Amino acid sequence: MNIQYEDTTLPGSYGVVGSFPKSFGYGVEVPDLEDSPTSADKPRILLMGLRRSGKSSIQKVVFHKMSPNETLFLESTNKIYKDDISGSSFVNFQIWDFPGQVDFFDPTFDSEMIFKGTGALIFVIDAQDDYMEALSRLHLTVSRAYKVNPDINFEVFIHKVDGLSDDHKIETQRDIHQRANDDLADASLEKVHLSFYLTSIYDHSIFEAFSKVVQKLIPQLPTLENLLNIFISHSGIEKAFLFDVSSKIYIATDSAPVDMQSYELCCDMIDVVLDISCIYGLEDGSGSAYDEESLAIIKLNNTTVLYLKEVTKFLALVCILREESFERKGLIEYNFHCFRKAIHEVFEVGSSNDGAAWRPASSSSNSQPGLKYASLNGSAV
Numbered sequence: 001m002n003i004q005y006e007d008t009t010l011p012g013s014y015g016v017v018g019s020f021p022k023s024f025g026y027g028v029e030v031p032d033l034e035d036s037p038t039s040a041d042k043p044r045i046l047l048m049g050l051r052r053s054g055k056s057s058i059q060k061v062v063f064h065k066m067s068p069n070e071t072l073f074l075e076s077t078n079k080i081y082k083d084d085i086s087g088s089s090f091v092n093f094q095i096w097d098f099p100g101q102v103d104f105f106d107p108t109f110d111s112e113m114i115f116k117g118t119g120a121l122i123f124v125i126d127a128q129d130d131y132m133e134a135l136s137r138l139h140l141t142v143s144r145a146y147k148v149n150p151d152i153n154f155e156v157f158i159h160k161v162d163g164l165s166d167d168h169k170i171e172t173q174r175d176i177h178q179r180a181n182d183d184l185a186d187a188s189l190e191k192v193h194l195s196f197y198l199t200s201i202y203d204h205s206i207f208e209a210f211s212k213v214v215q216k217l218i219p220q221l222p223t224l225e226n227l228l229n230i231f232i233s234h235s236g237i238e239k240a241f242l243f244d245v246s247s248k249i250y251i252a253t254d255s256a257p258v259d260m261q262s263y264e265l266c267c268d269m270i271d272v273v274l275d276i277s278c279i280y281g282l283e284d285g286s287g288s289a290y291d292e293e294s295l296a297i298i299k300l301n302n303t304t305v306l307y308l309k310e311v312t313k314f315l316a317l318v319c320i321l322r323e324e325s326f327e328r329k330g331l332i333e334y335n336f337h338c339f340r341k342a343i344h345e346v347f348e349v350g351s352s353n354d355g356a357a358w359r360p361a362s363s364s365s366n367s368q369p370g371l372k373y374a375s376l377n378g379s380a381v
């Protein structure tokens with residue numbers, strides 16, 4: 001098959017991510033010119049898999065707010081669709097959506113060029129279909145890509161699991177995991193690590209899986225996690241997520257385990273805040289629904305409080321806490337102020353004139369900005 005490239009920069013589409021090198025700029029607005037060095041250098045995530053496995057649907061639902069039902073009308077992809085999502089997202093990466101019928105043996109398929117600058121390769125398997133062919137294609141794809149670039153993160157989305165019972169889901173994941181790793185071992189490629197996720201566009205699982213894929217590509221992740229841990233432990237907060245507002249991907253959370261319900265609550269809160277802000281917050285319909293004044297507190301009827309606050313142009317902190325802890329609102333606000341300052345230090349403001357560009361402040365991703373938080377008993381730590 002003759003591979004062609006389609007490069008589209010949709011208005012309001014996301015900035016894109018790849019393997020984020022230290023020099024990587026976050027959310028920098030760069031014009032996306034075909035084959036320009038900037039465009040080529042952008043780290044990228046590839047979406048591969050058999051025809052109709054759901055690749056384009058994933059990309060449209062996560063990054064273009066398409067509703068899951070609308071994906072029924074998507075046409076089959078016949079060229080590589082390069083989606084540059086800088087401009088409205090914290091993470092500056094590209095997503096390349098491949099046609100299902102890529103022929104690796106076609107001379108026009110330039111695997112060097114495609115896999116060299118790739119941070120993550122997402123292989124989508126339709127779990128509602130017979131997956132044997134998908135497994136052999138997965139093996140072929142991974143071995144090809146690994147040969148060119150052993151640093152790629154290989155991520156397998158066991159997709160469309162909305163049609164499966166819970167037992168069936170677990171069994172399918174176990175079986176796919178086993179077979180895929182056996183195939184790699186048979187080819188003496190046991191060094192290659194595959195990560196598996198159960199996903200569906202009909203719930204939040206696809207956003208959660210994408211969050212984890214993106215997090216692996218952020219060199220500052222340990223620092224962000226530490227900052228969140230310190231922030232929540234001194235503020236009486238149960239769970240905190242640092243969200244990329246436009247995609248609802250969380251780029252970091254504290255180290256307590258994530259349960260789907262908490263994540264869904266926080267995603268829903270972002271929707272509520274943006275919707276209310278769009279309807280009532282924009283003067284004469286202009287401006288942005290999310291800005292430095294964005295702040296929301298929602299009290300649920302089960303003594304839980306949700307708290308959302310702007311951190312940067314693209315990021316928001318969303319926390320879940322008990323009503324009792326919220327009585328110390330001043331303390332939380334003070335600690336948030338410290339947290340926000342620390343995040344700004346981590347992603348030192350870049351040189352772009354609107355202050356939207358973020359760059360890693362130092363090459364040491366574990367360095368902690370020297371900030372003091374107030375603790376619950378009042379002392380600074």
Ligand SMILES: Nc1nc2c(ncn2[C@@H]2O[C@H](COP(=O)(O)OP(=O)(O)OP(=O)(O)O)[C@@H](O)[C@H]2O)c(=O)[nH]1
Pocket residue numbers: 049050051052053054055056057058068070071072073074075076077078098099100101159160161162163199200201202
């Ligand atoms: N039930 C279910 N259907 C899905 C899901 N994701 C995608 N689909 C459906 O799967 C069909 C194929 O989706 P596409 O996104 O076009 O698949 P693709 O992998 O891009 O296909 P090609 O471009 O031909 O390679 C569509 O009818 C989608 O509605 C899912 O999570 N659950």
Ligand SMILES: [Mg+2]
Pocket residue numbers: 055056057075076077097098099100
């Ligand atoms: Mg497609």
